[in-house]
Amino acid sequence: MDTSLYIHIPFCKSKCDYCDFYSLDSRNLDKDGFGSIGKKVVDALGSQITDIADTFSVNSWKTVYIGGGTPSLLSPTEIISLGEILRKTISVKPFTTDEWTIEANPEDLTSEWLNACTEAGITRLSLGIQSMDTGILKSVGRRGTRESNLKALELVAAAWKGDVSLDLIAGLPGQTPDGLRRDLDELFAYNPDHFSLYSLTIEDGTPMASKNKRGLIHNLPDDDESASIWIQGRDALEKKGYHQYEVSNFSKPMKESIHNTAYWEMDGWLAAGPSSSATIIRADATAQRYTVERNLQKWLKSPCSPGETELINRKDLFIEHMLMGFRQVRGLSRTKTFERFGLDPVISLKETIASWTDRHLLQPIGDRIALTGEGLLFLNSFLADCIDEVSREKAV
Structure with a gap:
């Protein structure tokens, strides 16, 4: 089998108010006696990825995507270990992928970390900018700032040789169409290969949903205002030569996300890490799906457990x-x-x-x-x- 692989890193230093992905506070985990949570997670991923590669007879990883959580909290050594794990799990040598992406928060980046990504084999960096306005970032619990964004962009321009994708969100509290356009104009100067422009969604169960219900979020654009902000962002991207190829994604020619396209084409993929989900397409037009245990402690004890499985009719x-x-x-x-x-x-x-x-x-x-x-x-x-x-x- 030649397939794609999603890897979930289940911890953050702090959780953004709008996020409903599974992650835990890495600082609390270390205090609870986990030691280096990054090393423990990478060791468990090694066991799980080896197991699923054997179970599904993987010949090569077409694409790899490391998401989270906050993958940029992994140390350079842990990043290199992930590369070694993937090389050991496939039968086709040398290890190559069409694309290997890692998500990163701007405030975490160092030259050493970027060099480790290159050594591991990572080819694409997805940087969570979200906004260039420090006040807006703070209003939704982001730990970054305008200054940390700029510092990261300068570092990436100087030290990173792979592709770069930048994430932005439209409809954040206090955001305006002019504000988003100013962000884009500033980011265009760094000549990224790709942009993801998402519309803010307030998911049930998130801190943002709770704050909004209690009337604690001020200057939140209504649906029409949010749509206007997003549309003007889209228009600015297209005017600059980034073609829209998916509802929230824009790229230069030939720089589309290969991994995410595998999702949109329903080509099937495997997954590792707590709460991650895999879909294996079968010849009879059904699919097998497994969802990994959504509990870090349980998963660390038994990373090869198949978790919840189901047949999609x-x-x-x-x-x-x-x-x-x-x-x-x-x-x-x-x-x-x-x-x-x-x-x-x-x-x-x-x-x-x-x-x-x-x-x-x-x-x-x-x-x-x-x-x-x-x-x-x-x-x-x-x-x-x-x-x-x-x-x-x-x-x-």
Whole structure:
């Protein structure tokens, strides 16, 4: 099997108010007698990655993505150890990937850490800028500042030879369209290869949801204001030559995220680290999914446990295939859909496609069916229509 791998690093120094990913405070973990939590996690990852590589007969890792949590809290030695682990788990030599990404917080970066990433084999750095305004960053619990962002960008420009992606969020408290455009203008000077521009989502159970419910968040843009901020950010990115290829992602030519595209194309992937989830596509148009234990202490004791497993039936996999494919600007492939499910989406989704095409929000692009630029702004409504039709369609 040639496949992609997601690795979850389950700790942070502090948790951003809007984040609902699984992570724990690394400082508390060290106090609780874990010792170096980074080393313990990397050792457990070594056991788990070796086990899944053997279980699924992995020949090569097409892409690797290290997310979190805060992967940049791993030490240079621990980063190099991860590279050694991956080399040992595959049968194809030498170890190569189409792309290996690591997420990083700007305030953590050092030359030594970046050099370790290069030595390990990492080719792509995803830097969580989020905003260039210190006040906005503090309002959502980010530990970075404008100054730490600038320092990291200068360091990356001087010391990093791989690709660079920058993350930004639209709709943060106190943010305006002019503010986001100023951020982008400043960031363009560093000539990154890729931008992810996300719309702020307040997830249930997060500190931000609690604060918002209690009226403690001031200057939060409403839905229309947030959409306007995001649209003006999109327009600035496209004007600068970054083409939108997915609802929240923009890149220079040939610099799209290969790993994330594997998700959007539902090509299947493996996963390691607590709370991570893998999907293995089967020949009968079903899928096997496992989700790793969402408890660091339990996972450290038994990292090779399969966690929660489930079988995704044909209809549910078709829905996921559709939900992910239409996120892309190029849309859903009719050929790939037919090869996998024996279905032509033009027929399976005929009512929805006809309705959205008549409104000039959907269009054919060669083999693919894609939402227009305006249509992507209403992605959730379109997908709801698709799900409703598939749920009523007995042939799927």
